[in-house]
Amino acid sequence: MTAWIEWGRALVGGALIGVSTSLFLALNGRVAGISGITGGLVVPVRGDVAWRAMFVAGLLVGGVLVALFAPRAFGPSTVPLSLVALAGVLVGVGTRLGNGCTSGHGVCGISRLSPRSIVATVTFVTTGMVSVLLSRAAQGGAR
Amino acid sequence: MSAVEARPSSRAQHAASFASGLLFALGLALAGMTEPRKVIGFLDVFGRWDPSLMFVMVGGIAVNAAVWLLIKKRPTPVLSAKWLVPTRRDLDARLIVGSALFGLGWGLGGFCPGPGIVSLASGSMGPWVFVLAMLLGMRGVAAWEWSEAARQAGATVTASPSSRPGGA
Numbered sequence: 426m427t428a429w430i431e432w433g434r435a436l437v438g439g440a441l442i443g444v445s446t447s448l449f450l451a452l453n454g455r456v457a458g459i460s461g462i463t464g465g466l467v468v469p470v471r472g473d474v475a476w477r478a479m480f481v482a483g484l485l486v487g488g489v490l491v492a493l494f495a496p497r498a499f500g501p502s503t504v505p506l507s508l509v510a511l512a513g514v515l516v517g518v519g520t521r522l523g524n525g526c527t528s529g530h531g532v533c534g535i536s537r538l539s540p541r542s543i544v545a546t547v548t549f550v551t552t553g554m555v556s557v558l559l560s561r562a563a564q565g566g567a568r
Numbered sequence: 569m570s571a572v573e574a575r576p577s578s579r580a581q582h583a584a585s586f587a588s589g590l591l592f593a594l595g596l597a598l599a600g601m602t603e604p605r606k607v608i609g610f611l612d613v614f615g616r617w618d619p620s621l622m623f624v625m626v627g628g629i630a631v632n633a634a635v636w637l638l639i640k641k642r643p644t645p646v647l648s649a650k651w652l653v654p655t656r657r658d659l660d661a662r663l664i665v666g667s668a669l670f671g672l673g674w675g676l677g678g679f680c681p682g683p684g685i686v687s688l689a690s691g692s693m694g695p696w697v698f699v700l701a702m703l704l705g706m707r708g709v710a711a712w713e714w715s716e717a718a719r720q721a722g723a724t725v726t727a728s729p730s731s732r733p734g735g736a
């Protein structure tokens with residue numbers, strides 16, 4: 426029974442993400458891809474920084490609200506920090522090369538039936554599954 | 569975007585950016601995306617598979633696709649002078665290699681970029697290490713692109729005197 430509650434929560438959370446990205450698209454005419462928005466802050470282009478900073482500020486303030494009112498929504502890391510660092514580098518390099526992540530390709534791009542986003546999403550979900558399989562094997566199948 | 573286009577409503581655009589980021593963060597937390605164990609559970613199809621994150625994508629795509637169908641005929645977005653939506657449709661190795669690497673990192677740490685940034689407020693070290701490493705990775709690709717561009721520009725300069733037929 427609890428699975429249904431979890432799935433409902435996931436559906437409502439996903440819909441809220443959809444409202445956020447739709448709002449952003451309808452108002453500003455842009456795709457709300459987190460890796461792209463953040464990447465433009467790391468590699469700034471003059472006149473193209475402020476809206477990105479505002480979006481990231483929204484994410485950070487949202488995080489603070491979650492920490493204040495629903496701190497249990499944050500789960501602990503499942504792997505040692507050295508592997509978290511490796512994961513971060515892979516995500517940074519991969520999203521920059523592949524022009525997007527779960528939000529830009531997975532939610533926004535698929536909604537517009539972009540062939541690039543569909544291929545990207547199938548690819549990263551597949552290698553994500555492979556990655557989990559490999560780490561399980563490396564941990565000796567312990568769970 | 570030129571300054572002329574941005575100026576009339578840039579304050580409203582920035583407010584819209586902030587509000588979208590805020591809602592996005594709340595959506596991620598509600599959806600369970602800020603729990604690495606849940607994300608890894610979704611990708612663990614050969615183990616104890618947790619399908620709940622599939623519903624996150626279904627919810628996000630349903631709302632987004634419906635709104636996109638409603639608004640895409642508009643000549644411009646509400647607060648901006650033009651649509652700035654990606655239009656490329658070609659598939660290249662870079663897209664696939666990049667997405668493959670992203671997936672490996674996503675499955676390893678259980679974080680994608682949005683949840684990583686939102687989880688900075690959690691007070692634990694993991695998200696900080698993840699986000700700093702991610703920013704370094706992005707910066708690294710940009711540095712590689714710049715050096716490639718400089719190398720190609722150099723090659724063009726040295727090649728140009730001979731490749732300019734009847735120039736001068």
